[in-house]
Amino acid sequence: MIKAFLLLLFTLHVSMASSLPLSQEQRTYLETKPVITMCVDPEWEPFEKINDKKEHEGIAADIIRLIAQRLDITIKLLPTSTWQESVKKSQNYECDILSLVNQTPKRDQWLLYTAPIIEDPNVLIARSEHAYIEDIAGLKKYSIALLKDTAILERFQKDYPNFKIIPVITEEEAFRLVEEKKADLTLRSLMVAAYTIKKENLFNLKIVGQPKDYTNFLRIGVRKDAPMLRDILNLGVQSLSEDDKKQIKIGRA
Secondary structure (H helix, E strand, O other), X not given: OHHHHHHHHHHHHHHHHOOOOOOHHHHHHHHHOOEEEEEOOOEEOOOEEEOOOOOEEOHXXXXXXXXXXXXXXXXXXXXXXXXXXXXXXXXXXXXXXXXXXXXXXXXXXXXXXXXXXXXXXXXXXXXXXXXXXXXXXXXXXXXXXXXXXXXXXXXXXHHOOOOEEEEEOOHHHHHHHHHOOOOOXXXXXXXXXXXXXXXXXXXXXXXXXXXXXXXXXXXXXXXXXXXXXXXXXXXXXXXXXXXXXXXHHHHOO
């Protein structure tokens, strides 16, 4: 009877430990790694930010919490002041994961990736008097404000060498340069653009185009020497239903 009781307790622990089908090898890995460290973009609303209490907020934070809950794992935020600082810590393997990133050849040098979590197109933003842009390749002597150390800047400077790129540190700076006519355009996520224009009352800005094949496929980035961790997190990602994602986005609208 005692053996049966102990077996029941063990079975209950395993079933409560994770609602997802982890292999014994994956369970053993997690036992040796009780805490997974995470770096994020501290100023990327509505996707994510670090608030004044050094807490992770936004769509990415809600998704990461849901994944952690379903896998019964502990993911610890390593607060940073800028995205550039987060990238540096990730490159140095000071954090195990980046919460939400695009895959790029440059990042492939130190990251593995889960399956995509969010798909979101990038759009061109200009002042309200600007005409719609059908063909960005045909523009001459244009400047564009793009965030440093991002997938967009990495790709755009290769695809459109005819543009003068103005590197910026924050989303707000990119929009402000366009508003002040110090940059002709910026290229931002549709969700970020809609959120920022509404939040900051930038109604003298508008969407003026959508470059072909410039869609964000946002994933969790995982340190390259941890394929087991990537596979475990992928189980969490793949468990997310469209309704899960919809409810999270609605809650952050």
